Amino acid sequence: xxxxxxxxxxxxxxxxxxxxxxxxxxxxxxxxxxxxxxxxxxxxxxxxxxxxxxxxxxxxxxxxxxxxxxxxxx
Amino acid sequence: xxxxxxxxxxxxxxxxxxxxxxxxxxxxxxxxxxxxxxxxxxxxxxxxxxxxxxxxxxxxxxxxxxxxxxxxxxxxxxxxxxxxxxxxxxxxxxxxxxxxxxxxxxxxxxxxxxxxxxxxxxxxxxxxxxxxxxxxxxxxxxxxxxxxxxxxxxxxxxxxxxxxxxxxxxxxxxxxxxxxxxxxxxxxxxxxxxxxxxxxxxxxxxxxxxxxxxxxxxxxxxxxxxxxxxxxxxxxxxxxxxxxxxxxxxxxxxxxxxxxxxxxxxxxxxxxxxxxxxxxxxxxxxxxxxxxxxxxxxxxxxxxxxxxxxxxxxxxxxxxxxxxxxxxxxxxxxxxxxxxxxxxxxxxxxxx
Ligand code: SF4
Numbered sequence: 034x035x036x037x038x039x040x041x042x043x044x045x046x047x048x049x050x051x052x053x054x055x056x057x058x059x060x061x062x063x064x065x066x067x068x069x070x071x072x073x074x075x076x077x078x079x080x081x082x083x084x085x086x087x088x089x090x091x092x093x094x095x096x097x098x099x100x101x102x103x104x105x106x107x
Numbered sequence: 108x109x110x111x112x113x114x115x116x117x118x119x120x121x122x123x124x125x126x127x128x129x130x131x132x133x134x135x136x137x138x139x140x141x142x143x144x145x146x147x148x149x150x151x152x153x154x155x156x157x158x159x160x161x162x163x164x165x166x167x168x169x170x171x172x173x174x175x176x177x178x179x180x181x182x183x184x185x186x187x188x189x190x191x192x193x194x195x196x197x198x199x200x201x202x203x204x205x206x207x208x209x210x211x212x213x214x215x216x217x218x219x220x221x222x223x224x225x226x227x228x229x230x231x232x233x234x235x236x237x238x239x240x241x242x243x244x245x246x247x248x249x250x251x252x253x254x255x256x257x258x259x260x261x262x263x264x265x266x267x268x269x270x271x272x273x274x275x276x277x278x279x280x281x282x283x284x285x286x287x288x289x290x291x292x293x294x295x296x297x298x299x300x301x302x303x304x305x306x307x308x309x310x311x312x313x314x315x316x317x318x319x320x321x322x323x324x325x326x327x328x329x330x331x332x333x334x335x336x337x338x339x340x341x342x343x344x345x346x347x348x349x350x351x352x353x354x355x356x357x358x359x360x361x362x363x364x365x366x367x368x369x370x371x372x373x374x375x376x377x378x379x380x381x382x383x384x385x386x387x388x389x390x391x392x393x394x395x396x397x398x399x400x401x402x403x404x405x406x407x408x409x410x411x412x413x414x415x416x417x418x419x420x421x422x423x424x425x426x427x428x429x430x431x432x433x434x435x436x437x438x439x440x441x442x443x444x445x446x447x448x449x450x451x452x453x454x455x456x457x458x459x
Contacts, residue, residue, distance in 0.1 A: 047147075048149070050172065082175055085175060086184055
């Protein structure tokens with residue numbers, strides 16, 4: 034099980050979703066990915082992408098213009 | 108959710124734009140027991156998300172990505188594909204030309220169906236679905252252009268348009284009996300009423316109704332800015348940052364060799380702030396005012412003119428003197444004191 038980070042700062046949606054999708058493709062079930070974004074749209078888009086594709090959102094945080102979303106790959 | 112196909116199930120890949128037509132087309136096919144997954148292409152020009160993310164005044168409605176929303180309504184997987192690079196050829200050299208603005212719709216449709224075909228072949232899917240309706244769009248969805256998309260994409264009779272299939276020759280999925288042609292529809296023309304009635308029957312509410320199409324290239328003002336960018340650079344080319352910046356701010360070209368991008372509100376100012384290493388930046392320090400980027404090489408005289416224009420868009424517009432800070436690409440900064448230009452001193456033709 035690995036834990037990785039994805040820097041999607043300054044990318045506008047849907048690019049953070051695309052980068053997340055492409056990263057998760059190479060990860061294993063149980064692995065965790067923390068995505069860091071500046072587009073607050075990611076707060077709705079990445080969880081929506083996870084619901085559709087059956088991955089789990091462990092937590093979301095928003096502070097000082099940054100959004101962090103932690104996903105567990107299923 | 109119907110996300111894992113059974114071995115005997117036929118599989119279709121649906122082009123999902125996020126609008127109602129592609130939602131209905133995929134739904135009709137899902138109801139036939141076909142395993143469906145969605146594809147959404149990101150060209151860089153998609154209306155989806157971006158400007159809403161930048162401009163704060165668009166915020167009251169919660170932001171959502173309509174393609175993801177559609178996939179969730181249907182209970183299907185959605186793959187969003189970045190086609191920014193290959194799309195350049197489609198936009199810069201469209202074989203069939205442009206629509207009313209810089210929208211190369213017919214080439215764009217063939218390109219997307221062609222990409223969907225590649226994806227279908229790589230993932231062992233049987234056919235492709237689009238939400239096209241004959242007669243709906245002046246360029247890409249005419250009776251005589253529907254076969255062009257089939258031919259030029261290479262999809263041939265593996266391309267099914269469920270909403271208007273009855274006006275077209277039977278496709279492979281119909282001939283093979285994977286899909287019952289009788290369940291397909293005969294929509295035609297520009298009226299949206301049949302789609303809305305069908306959506307109501309299915310219980311779909313709150314679907315997106317984008318005005319004017321799925322991308323910025325159908326927008327006259329956006330297209331004008333893109334042409335201006337090409338003229339100023341002396342070359343028809345672009346990078347993602349260029350086309351993002353065309354969606355943001357007021358664009359003013361006071362001289363042929365430079366233009367200004369003026370933030371219209373805080374969200375845009377924050378977005379422009381991210382480009383400070385690529386452009387000269389101007390900001391009023393004596394009064395509240397927008398962030399302004401300068402694109403092009405400027406002399407001291409140009410810079411003064413730009414500062415006078417920038418001051419016009421801040422709260423110091425009526426003041427005798429406004430102080431602005433200029434920050435260059437290398438971080439060097441200087442201050443300028445200028446008298447703001449009056450509204451009548453900025454000719455309308457400077458606005459792009
Ligand atoms: S509106 Fe834009 S995305 Fe839609 S078909 Fe035309 S060029 Fe392509």
